[in-house]
Amino acid sequence: MSPDLYAALARTRGAIRTTKRGDLFRRAAHGVVADWGELYNFDCPFCGDSKKRAWVSYMYGQPDPRTGRPMYELVGCWNEDCFASRRNRDGFAVSLMGLYVRGLEIPVFGPPDESGGRDGRRTTFAMPGWCRPVAELHAGHEARRYLEGRGYDPDVVGPRFGLSYCLQADHDLSIAEGRLIIPVRRGGELVGWQARRLDGRKRLKYFTCPGMATGRTLYNQDLALAGPVVVLVEGVVDVWSVGPAGAALFGHTLSDAKRDLILGAAPARPWVVVLLDAGEKGADPGAIARALEPGFPGRVVVASIPLEAPPGDLRRPLGPGEKPDPGSLTTGAVWRCIRAAGAAAGGGFLAAVEAARPREEGDQ
Numbered sequence: 001m002s003p004d005l006y007a008a009l010a011r012t013r014g015a016i017r018t019t020k021r022g023d024l025f026r027r028a029a030h031g032v033v034a035d036w037g038e039l040y041n042f043d044c045p046f047c048g049d050s051k052k053r054a055w056v057s058y059m060y061g062q063p064d065p066r067t068g069r070p071m072y073e074l075v076g077c078w079n080e081d082c083f084a085s086r087r088n089r090d091g092f093a094v095s096l097m098g099l100y101v102r103g104l105e106i107p108v109f110g111p112p113d114e115s116g117g118r119d120g121r122r123t124t125f126a127m128p129g130w131c132r133p134v135a136e137l138h139a140g141h142e143a144r145r146y147l148e149g150r151g152y153d154p155d156v157v158g159p160r161f162g163l164s165y166c167l168q169a170d171h172d173l174s175i176a177e178g179r180l181i182i183p184v185r186r187g188g189e190l191v192g193w194q195a196r197r198l199d200g201r202k203r204l205k206y207f208t209c210p211g212m213a214t215g216r217t218l219y220n221q222d223l224a225l226a227g228p229v230v231v232l233v234e235g236v237v238d239v240w241s242v243g244p245a246g247a248a249l250f251g252h253t254l255s256d257a258k259r260d261l262i263l264g265a266a267p268a269r270p271w272v273v274v275l276l277d278a279g280e281k282g283a284d285p286g287a288i289a290r291a292l293e294p295g296f297p298g299r300v301v302v303a304s305i306p307l308e309a310p311p312g313d314l315r316r317p318l319g320p321g322e323k324p325d326p327g328s329l330t331t332g333a334v335w336r337c338i339r340a341a342g343a344a345a346g347g348g349f350l351a352a353v354e355a356a357r358p359r360e361e362g363d364q
C-alpha cells in the first residue's frame, strides 16, 4: 500500500515480507495506536536478526493526521525492543529516507548506490553519518583538540580539507562515530573517506570507508594537481602539513593507476616532488620518481626530511623512537626541505615552489 516506502526498504534492507496485507492504520479515540495496519518485515539491522522480525507500518514517515508530523515511530522489532531508543529510530530513518543534515550540503548516509561501476566497484559515496565541520565545533571539542595537538589550526585545515566530526554514524559504520572524518574527493565528488580515532587508542587508528579504491585514489588530488607543484607524500596528515600542494599516496608506493592519474595532469606541467617519511623501510622514492619522469621530463624532484629535526621545525614533540614525517614538521620546515632538494633543478622550480607554498604559518 506504500510502494515508495517498500522500494526504499528493499533497496536498503534487502528482501521484504508483507504481513497484514491491506489492513489500515488506526488510532483509538485517546490516540494510542489501535492497529499498525499493513506491515513490511525485514531483517533487523540492530540485533542480528535474520527472520525478518523488524517491521514498519505502511504509514511510516507519513504525516500524523492529528499533528502533521512525520510518523517515524511506526517501527519496531519483535526480537528485541531494538527501536525503543531514539538513537536507533533516528539512525534507521536517516538510512532509509536519505535525510540530509540541516544546513549542510552533505548527504549523510542515504541509500547507497548498489549498482556499482563497470568493474563492480561502488561509484557513489556518502559521509558515514551525521557529521559537523570542525570549524563549527565548539572550542575544546575533542576533534579540535586533536588537530591542535598535532600543531594544526582547525579553522585553517578544517575548511581547506573539509574535515568534520561524525556525531552519529550509520549502524553499519558505527566505527566512524566519534571520529574525525577526512573526506576524499576527486573532481569535487566524494570518492571515500577515512575516519581517524580521537580517543588515543591504536586499534584501527584510521578506518577507511568500505569500497574506497585507495589503489586508484590520491588524497587531495583536486587541489594538488591544479597547482604548479605536486608534493607526493604518504598519508593524509602529511598533506595537511604541506598545504594545498600536497597529495597523499595512502602508502609509500605508486600504483600504475596513481601514476596515470598524475600523468593525466601532465598538460598542466606541474613540478612533482616525492617526499616520503624519513627512514621508511621498503620505501623507494627514486623508483616513484623514475616512473613519473617520462611524463614530467626534468621536472621530478626527490626530497627528503632529516632523521633528526631541530625542535623548532617540529609541530609536536615526537614519541620515543619516532622518526619525523612531513606531518610532524611545520609547513615552513617541509618547504625548506623541498627547496633544498630542488636547488639543482634551477630557477623555474624555485619560482614554482614560491607560488605553491602556503603562507599562513610564515616561513623563516
Ligand SMILES: [Zn+2]
Pocket (backbone or CB within 6 Å): 044, 045, 046, 047, 048, 049, 054, 077, 078, 079, 080, 081, 082
Ligand atoms: Zn532487532
